[in-house]
Amino acid sequence: MKLNGSQILMETLIEQGVDTIFGYPGGAVLNIYDALYDYSDRIKHILTAHEQGAAHAADGYARSTGRPGVVLATSGPGATNLVTGIATAYMDSIPMIALTGNVSTNLLGKDSFQEIYITGITMPITKHNYVVRDVEDLADTIREAFRIATSGRPGPVLIDLPKDITAAICEHEAASPVNVTDEMEAIPAEDLQTIADVLNESQRPVILFGGGVVASGASAELAQLIRKMDCPSCHTVMATGVMPADDPYNLGLIGMHGTVSSSVAVHRADVLLAIGSRFSDRVATNASKFARNQKIIHIDIDAAEINKNVPIDHSYVGDVKAVLKTMLPLIEKKSRSDWNHEISVIRERGEYRSINCEGELKPNQIIQDIYRIMGPDIAMTTDVGQHQMWAAQYSQATDPRRFLTSGGLGTMGFGYGAAIGAAMARPGETIVHITGDGSFHMNLQELCTAVSHQLPIITIIFNNMVLGMVYQWQRIFYNNRFSFTEPNRQTDFVKLAEAFGAHGRRCRTPEEFQDAITEAKRLQGPVVIELVMRADERVLPMIPAGLTIDEVILD
Amino acid sequence: MQQYILAVLVRNNAGVLARVASLFGRRGYNIDSLTVSETNNPGISYITLTVTGDEAILDQITKQAVKLEEVFEVRHINEANALGHELLLIKMEIDPATRTALREITDIYNAKIVDLAPTTMIIELTGSTSKINAFLNIMKGFSIVEMCRTGVTAMEKESSK
Numbered sequence: 001m002k003l004n005g006s007q008i009l010m011e012t013l014i015e016q017g018v019d020t021i022f023g024y025p026g027g028a029v030l031n032i033y034d035a036l037y038d039y040s041d042r043i044k045h046i047l048t049a050h051e052q053g054a055a056h057a058a059d060g061y062a063r064s065t066g067r068p069g070v071v072l073a074t075s076g077p078g079a080t081n082l083v084t085g086i087a088t089a090y091m092d093s094i095p096m097i098a099l100t101g102n103v104s105t106n107l108l109g110k111d112s113f114q115e116i117y118i119t120g121i122t123m124p125i126t127k128h129n130y131v132v133r134d135v136e137d138l139a140d141t142i143r144e145a146f147r148i149a150t151s152g153r154p155g156p157v158l159i160d161l162p163k164d165i166t167a168a169i170c171e172h173e174a175a176s177p178v179n180v181t182d183e184m185e186a187i188p189a190e191d192l193q194t195i196a197d198v199l200n201e202s203q204r205p206v207i208l209f210g211g212g213v214v215a216s217g218a219s220a221e222l223a224q225l226i227r228k229m230d231c232p233s234c235h236t237v238m239a240t241g242v243m244p245a246d247d248p249y250n251l252g253l254i255g256m257h258g259t260v261s262s263s264v265a266v267h268r269a270d271v272l273l274a275i276g277s278r279f280s281d282r283v284a285t286n287a288s289k290f291a292r293n294q295k296i297i298h299i300d301i302d303a304a305e306i307n308k309n310v311p312i313d314h315s316y317v318g319d320v321k322a323v324l325k326t327m328l329p330l331i332e333k334k335s336r337s338d339w340n341h342e343i344s345v346i347r348e349r350g351e352y353r354s355i356n357c358e359g360e361l362k363p364n365q366i367i368q369d370i371y372r373i374m375g376p377d378i379a380m381t382t383d384v385g386q387h388q389m390w391a392a393q394y395s396q397a398t399d400p401r402r403f404l405t406s407g408g409l410g411t412m413g414f415g416y417g418a419a420i421g422a423a424m425a426r427p428g429e430t431i432v433h434i435t436g437d438g439s440f441h442m443n444l445q446e447l448c449t450a451v452s453h454q455l456p457i458i459t460i461i462f463n464n465m466v467l468g469m470v471y472q473w474q475r476i477f478y479n480n481r482f483s484f485t486e487p488n489r490q491t492d493f494v495k496l497a498e499a500f501g502a503h504g505r506r507c508r509t510p511e512e513f514q515d516a517i518t519e520a521k522r523l524q525g526p527v528v529i530e531l532v533m534r535a536d537e538r539v540l541p542m543i544p545a546g547l548t549i550d551e552v553i554l555d
Numbered sequence: 556m557q558q559y560i561l562a563v564l565v566r567n568n569a570g571v572l573a574r575v576a577s578l579f580g581r582r583g584y585n586i587d588s589l590t591v592s593e594t595n596n597p598g599i600s601y602i603t604l605t606v607t608g609d610e611a612i613l614d615q616i617t618k619q620a621v622k623l624e625e626v627f628e629v630r631h632i633n634e635a636n637a638l639g640h641e642l643l644l645i646k647m648e649i650d651p652a653t654r655t656a657l658r659e660i661t662d663i664y665n666a667k668i669v670d671l672a673p674t675t676m677i678i679e680l681t682g683s684t685s686k687i688n689a690f691l692n693i694m695k696g697f698s699i700v701e702m703c704r705t706g707v708t709a710m711e712k713e714s715s716k
Contacts, residue, residue, distance in 0.1 A: 123574055124581045128624035148624060304618035307611065 001173075005135045005166040006035035009099070010043060012142040016177050018070050020044045020061060020424050022054035026074025027114060028101030031166035046424060046453065048417065049445040051078050055085020056417025056443070059094050060381060063404045063418070064425035066217065068095040068149045075102045076114030079160075080121065084411055087125040089156045091408025092238060093215055095149040096156035097142075098122075104164035105133055122158050129158040135168035139175075146177065153302040154215055187318055187326040195297050195314050196330035202271040202295075204339045205231045208254060208283075211238030211407065212276015212300055212320045214400040219243070221324035222275065228328065230336045232343045234262030236277050238407040241397030251343070255283040257389045257539050261346045263549035268342070271295045276320045278302075279309040280408070285543045299323050352541045352554050359509055361531050363390035363462070366513065370432055370460070371396040373517050379404065379422045380432045383415040383439030386468035389539040391434045413442030416459070420446060423455040430456045430521065437463040437489070447500040450526035457527075458520045461493055464533045472538050476553065486535075497528035506530045558587065559613050560632040560639055560709045563602040566625040567593065574623055575602060584608065584616050588641070588706025599627065603708045632709045639709040643680045643687045648698035650674075657697065664690050675700055 003011065009032060013021070021043060025033045036045050048054040051073040058069030069089075073082050079100040089096045103112040108131075119129045128148050130141050138161075145157040199205060207229070213222055219242045226233050226249045234254040235242060243250040254262040266272055272294045277283065284290035287309050298306055298315040306315040316323055354364045367390060370378070379402040380395065382388040388405055397403040404422060406414040419433040440461050450457045462468070467485040474482050497504030503523055505516040513531060520527040542553045565571045572591055579586050587605040594601050606616060613631060620629045632639070647657055657676065661668055666680035680690055684707060691702075 119570065120573065123577050302622070304615065304622060306618075308615060 001171070002169055003172040004031070004035075004169045005138055005161070006031040008135070008138050008170070008172050009142065009161070009166070010035050010039045011172060011174065012139045013070065014039075014042055015174060016143070016146045017067065018043065020046065021070040021072055022046045022048060022057040022061070022421065023072030023099075024048060024051050024054055024074065024078060026078050026101065028075035028103060028163050029072065029078075029161075029166070031163065032072065032099075032101065032161070044424070045072075046420065046449065048420070048449045050443070051081035052085050052413065053417040053420065053443055053446040053449065055082045055096075055098065056088065056411075056414050057421035057424070058096055058098075059085060059089045059414075060404055060418030060421025061425045062089070062094045062096055062421070064379060064401050064422045066215075066401065068097050068146060069421060070097045070099065072099045073101070074114065075100060075118075076116045078114075079116050079118040083121060083125070084409075084413075085417070086122055086156045086158065088406050088409045088411045088414055090125045090127075092406065093154050093211060094156070095154035097145055097149055098126075098156055098158040100158065100160050101166070102131070102160050102162045105162045106164070108162060119158065119160050125156070126158050127155040129160065131160040131162070132165050133162070135165050135170045138165065139172060143175065143177070187322055189326055189330060192316060192323065192327045192330060195316060196327055198271060198295060198297060198314060199229065199273060200332045200334070203336070204269045205229060205271045205273060205336070206265045206269040207231060207233035207273045207275065208235065208266065208277055209233060209239050209242060209275045210236040210277025213239055213242050214276075216276065216301070216320040216322075218276075218321035218324055219400070221321055221328065224328055225324055225331065228331050228333050230334055230340065232261075232265050232340065234258065234265065236280075236283055236407065237392050237405060239277070239400060240392050240395050240405070241400035241403040244398050245394075245396055251347070253392060256285055256543050256545070257393065257541065258543075260350050260352055260541055260549070260552060260554070261343060263543070263552070264346050264350065265343050266291050266294065267549060269294050271297065273297045273299070275299045275324075276301070278305045281309075281545065284310055286546055286548050289548050354540075361507070361510060361513060361533050363387070363537065364394045365510055366460070366462075366531065367391055367394035367434075368396075369510065369514055370517060373514060374430060374432060374521055378402065378430050378432050379426055380434060381405070381415045381418040381422060382433075383435040383442075384410045384412045385436045385439055386464075386472065386537070386539050387434050387436045387439070387462040389469075390462075393539075412439040415439065416443050416446040416450075416457075419457045419459075420449055420455060423450070423453075423457055430458060433457055433459045435459060435461050436468055437461055437465065437491070438467040441489070441491070444496070447497065447502055447526060447528070451501040454525045456524055458517070459526070459528045460517075461528065461530045462533055463493070463530050464535045464537065465489075466535045468535070468537075469539070471535065475536075475538070476542075477544070493528055493530040497526075502526040502528055504528045504530070506532065508532045556607050556609060558605055558607050560634060560637070560707055561604045561606065561616070561620075562630040562632050562709060563604060563620060563626060564594075564628040564630075565600050565602060566627070567598050567600045568625055571600065571625045572602070574625060575620065578619055578623060579604075579606070579616070582615065582619060584612060590706050590708045592708070603706070605707050630711075632711060637709050637711045639683060639707045640681055641684060641687060641707050642705045643690070643702065644669075644677060644704075645680075645691070645694060645702040646675050646677045646700040647694065648674060648700050649676050653697055660690075660693055666690065
């Protein structure tokens with residue numbers, strides 16, 4: 001069958017299981033958009049206001065489904081606008097296919113209109129990238145890109161498509177997608193015997209789990225392991241929702257804004273088992289002191305993570321789910337009641353507890369009210385800053401694919417695009433987007449996208465009139481020198497929402513908020529709820545960067 | 556800190572050198588020297604890199620580089636069992652007195668005079684980095700016009716395995 005490059009792109013995307021893409025048209029992708037016109041019954045295209053929003057939407061779609069998100073942008077500024085979105089996905093190991101148009105091959109390298117060397121720009125933020133210079137290579141390049149994006153440690157892959165390639169005609173043969181999980185080799189039990197022995201002999205083990213558990217879909221195996229070992233566990237921001245927050249074995253977040261008990265448990269443990277996490281500086285706030293007296297076992301799919309940030313005693317490189325499945329029978333079922341009792345005493349006596357004030361909007365209460373009123377099955381997305389940490393700390397998510405946050409890159413402006421992606425991935429479900437007045441201002445134009453498609457996205461703005469997280473650091477570490485964190489913006493978020501065609505509410509008390517969120521639940525379209533909050537509220541506990549739990553700030 | 560020689564086998568594609576160099580730059584590993592060449596397999600290029608670091612850095616570099624899609628293999632070359640050679644070209648200013656002296660030194664080092672002009676000569680030397688450094692040390696006593704060296708290209712020896 002003779003097809004042009006754009007039709008081959010459509011056919012190959014469909015072959016790879018893609019039914020939704022996010023993008024923005026332009027000169028270099030006119031041929032592709034012309035093909036999309038014919039394929040609109042099979043490929044849903046969501047037009048965003050800005051390419052960054054499209055990239056975050058593709059990311060949010062991928063986080064929601066576990067399948068690669070696809071974003072399409074034109075050459076030049078279209079391509080550069082994707083960069084933050086691609087970097088966000090790269091840092092959190094999210095599978096993504098970024099398609100960029102470029103000028104025709106005869107114009108490449110001549111500083112042509114809207115030409116940019118996007119493969120050069122994205123080299124350090126993609127697993128791999130391609131320029132397709134021959135239409136004969138197009139289909140196989142796309143197939144290869146999907147394989148790379150989804151295999152091993154997932155991540156984004158970019159394909160740059162010169163305009164003449166999208167018009168050139170060649171013979172196309174359909175193929176079926178390679179199933180990456182089928183290629184996974186079985187792990188011999190003896191490979192894991194040493195690790196199992198160390199865990200079986202351990203009196204005081206602690207498990208630290210991260211985003212690798214989500215990527216590999218290993219929540220159930222992890223829960224079995226934790227129960228069999230009768231051992232406390234804690235997690236990174238990326239693994240929020242892997243284990244219910246109220247599970248007695250779950251001490252919650254670890255790290256800079258983690259719980260006291262999780263840090264103390266790691267400190268007092270004899271063995272730390274880290275699964276699918278990478279000891280980032282937000283987890284191991286002081287890498288040279290983190291679990292220094294503990295034996296550390298590290299299980300991860302990426303060999304380069306072993307010994308990267310902290311020295312590891314025993315490691316195994318492999319898919320977390322496959323490793324846990326093989327390891328579970330080797331683990332002795334044990335009761336470690338003394339150890340658990342010790343931890344429960346810390347939780348009762350030493351844990352940070354937020355104080356509620358009558359009549360005042362408090363972060364923990366807001367998050368609780370959202371889950372209480374909306375039910376546990378919402379998907380929550382966040383931007384970055386104080387609200388993000390509060391959302392993570394008080395999250396009641398029971399599925400990690402329902403808590404979407406930019407953990408590694410910390411991208412302000414991530415949340416609205418991600419919410420659009422989540423809404424497309426979860427038709428009929430409500431998406432709650434938690435943001436701050438700083439983050440929301442970064443990509444609020446995507447409200448128009450939610451209105452166009454009547455997406456049930458409820459945005460909740462924690463408006464404290466300051467850039468809260470930086471403001472908090474300036475307060476603690478810079479002697480209250482609030483340099484450019486009090487922007488004195490006069491944005492009326494209710495009018496803003498209405499101007500975009502969305503529904504807006506402003507709340508000053510918990511009662512007003514409960515009423516607003518109840519109403520928002522009823523409304524089918526996009527809603528913006530502004531919460532008027534205090535500027536001096538801090539995210540606690542806080543372990544300052546470079547320090548340890550010994551220096552935790554609790555009040 | 557120690558110097559390590561790495562042999563990196565890569566797909567012979569446009570941009571592959573940029574990928575390897577970008578990775579080293581991003582991770583903060585300084586490349587002391589780098590050579591690239593084709594191999595007997597036209598699809599594969601051979602990069603020889605020398606980097607300074609410790610065992611932990613060597614381990615990280617190797618594992619990060621292997622993750623690149625177009626990198627087939629990263630081998631740490633143990634200098635005791637390998638030939639690590641580089642090429643030096645050096646242009647010297649000469650007069651009748653220094654010309655004779657330079658010729659003698661060139662002979663001692665098994666170097667070659669590859670170009671002779673009335674006031675300059677170009678000397679070529681191949682050998683280990685330490686041999687080239689020693690030769691350069693002596694040349695510093697004369698008047699150097701310009702010089703360049705290729706950096707190490709290395710291969711493991713079968714004879715000493």
